[in-house]
Amino acid sequence: MKVISLPQRIIVNEYFSLAGSKIAFIFSKIKNFFSTFYMSMGTFLKERKAFAATEQSSQSFYRKKNFKALKPIIIIIAATLLIYGAVKIARSLNLGKRSASGEKIDVLPARASQDINKEYTFPLKNNKGEEVSKIRMTIDKAELRDQIIISGKPATSVKGRVFLIINLKIKNEFNQTININTRDYIRLSVNNNEEEWLAPNIHNDPVEVQAISTKPTRLGFAINESDRNLELRVGEINGDKEMISLNLR
Incomplete structure (x- = not known):
């Protein structure tokens, strides 16, 4: 059998060439992973920000809607308080006029x-x-x-x-x-x-x-x-x- 003997230098070069390609492949995978992760995180943050804005807008909408629903009740309560105050003032003025006009005030008889x-x-x-x-x-x-x-x-x-x-x-x-x-x-x-x-x-x-x-x-x-x-x-x-x-x- 004829044995072909390669020089040792050639073998070493081939070994490093193979190892270098594998390392490059691994680094490429790692790079792709981090690139995908970064893009996913960016998309996630954008979606979260958009959701927060939508939620805030929704809350603002419901607050406005609730205020519109409560507005008639607030107006009714305020009007009731104003009418009550006006009646109290009118009664006090009327009592003052009666007293000033000399209306008789009854007291208990002498003991x-x-x-x-x-x-x-x-x-x-x-x-x-x-x-x-x-x-x-x-x-x-x-x-x-x-x-x-x-x-x-x-x-x-x-x-x-x-x-x-x-x-x-x-x-x-x-x-x-x-x-x-x-x-x-x-x-x-x-x-x-x-x-x-x-x-x-x-x-x-x-x-x-x-x-x-x-x-x-x-x-x-x-x-x-x-x-x-x-x-x-x-x-x-x-x-x-x-x-x-x-x-x-």
């Missing part, structure tokens, strides 16, 4: 009363302290009440308390209008305590009395229901005083 009918005369002095005329104060009646009228509205005493109301008449004999603080002329003691004299905390001062006229008014004290031995002291602050014992029934 007890006492007729006094005493008249007192006091000097009317000008700014210089000179007497220019006389004023006459008549104490008509004393009452115990649970309700009174203050500023045109009923006021009710709290539990355990009651109003002692003193009804007065002020007569102005001067030829000009005068203003008088009636609370300066009356004090009250309770429970035989003549060390403490209470000033009226309910009054209409200063009371304006037109020239040559008589004006009714009142004073009041908020006292305890348990208070007994009520006594009034009547007179000028720096003048003589007269005592009036109250026995209200």
